[in-house]
Amino acid sequence: MRRFLKPAAGVLCLVALACSGCSSGDGDADAGTGSATARAGRTTAAEASPAPGSSTSSDTSYAPYVSATTAAATDSAGSPTTYNLAFVISDGSGCTPEWDGVAAIGDSAVKSRTRALKKSGARVRVSFGGASGKELASTCDSADELAAAYGAALDAAGSTQADFDVEGAQLGDSDSVALRSEAIALLQKKRPGLTVSFTLPVMPSGLDAEGLALLESANDHSVDVSTVNIMTMNYGSSYDGDMGDYAITSAGAAHAQLKKVFGLSDADAWHGLALTSMIGVNDVKHETFGLADAAQVREFAEKKGVAWVSMWSTFRDRQCEKGSATADDAATDCSGVRQSAGAFARAFAG
Secondary structure (H helix, E strand, O other): OOOOOOOOOOOOOOOOHHHHHOOOOOOOOOOOOOOOOHHHHOOHHHOOOOOOOOOOHHEEEEEEEEEEEOOOOOOOOOOOOEEEEEEEEEEEOOOEEEEEOOOEOOOHHHHHHHHHHHHOEEEEEEEOOOOOOOHHHHHOOOOHHHHHHHHHHHHOOOEEEEEEOOHHHHHHOHHHHHHHHHHHHHHHOOOOEEEEEEEEEOEEEEEOOHHHHHHHHHHHHHEOEEEEEOOOOOOOOOOOOOOOHHHHHHHHHHHHHHHHHOOOHHHHHHEEEEEEEEEOOOOOOOOEEEEHHHHHHHHHHHHHHEEEEEEEEEHHHHOOOOOOEEOOEEEOOOOOOOOOOOHHHHHHHO
């Protein structure tokens, strides 16, 4: 997913998608069993998720991506349970975290915005990475330093939830992948209540080899991960069919991969997934994700017990002014399709 731009006048022990033999990062095992697999599908109380095997339609929450620095009138549409704050990256040269590379972690305006987002009772999840700028795992020199940078951002937001959006060249950088896994494991030892999600690109055929390698790295370092959030978008110009169908096909393929790799039941593998769509017009030819697609994805997610659905982004959840977006040029601050303000949020919220 892309960074937010200013408007124009842009495994693992899956807390547990856990495989047999994985160690629990904080020693939290279910009573009566030493098997991490018995914890599969469980998330923490901070995410208001049910016990394993008890998924129902109401378990699927709505957790959109929002700008950490700029409020949008549509932020609260759909009454999100969690906001994904995008994005924390490097200041450009070192291990200093910044909001979207432009605002200091302790920026008073960002803190005020975060407090405003929480007023409804919603939580905030800090999302690290994204498609632009320099991800901290590629600029920090050690796992201790990287863990401290992640922790500083979480503390600034008052959050116990971390999302790691890893894509593009960063996904194929094995050194930063390993360093990130080590740092997250260190962070979870210091913060037992920290929940972690990975946001990864997907195709209708599922996660690619690099995405699976990242999850294996997390698993090797005994990272507890609550959710694998797949970005159901950017498939390429040859995928010119229905975007809602592609999202569902991608989810099914990823679900099968998680079942196979981690030995999960159907229900637990679904509950370890989240789905994020880019609403409206994408800058990939033929990719337009409409309101009907959003409703289709929401219905599917409820049926399967998917952990949460999301979108890129609240900032875009409104109709563009005439001439501001075309089928080949996705706008950063509007969807490019006919809609009322907040319509995608309401469709994803169900």
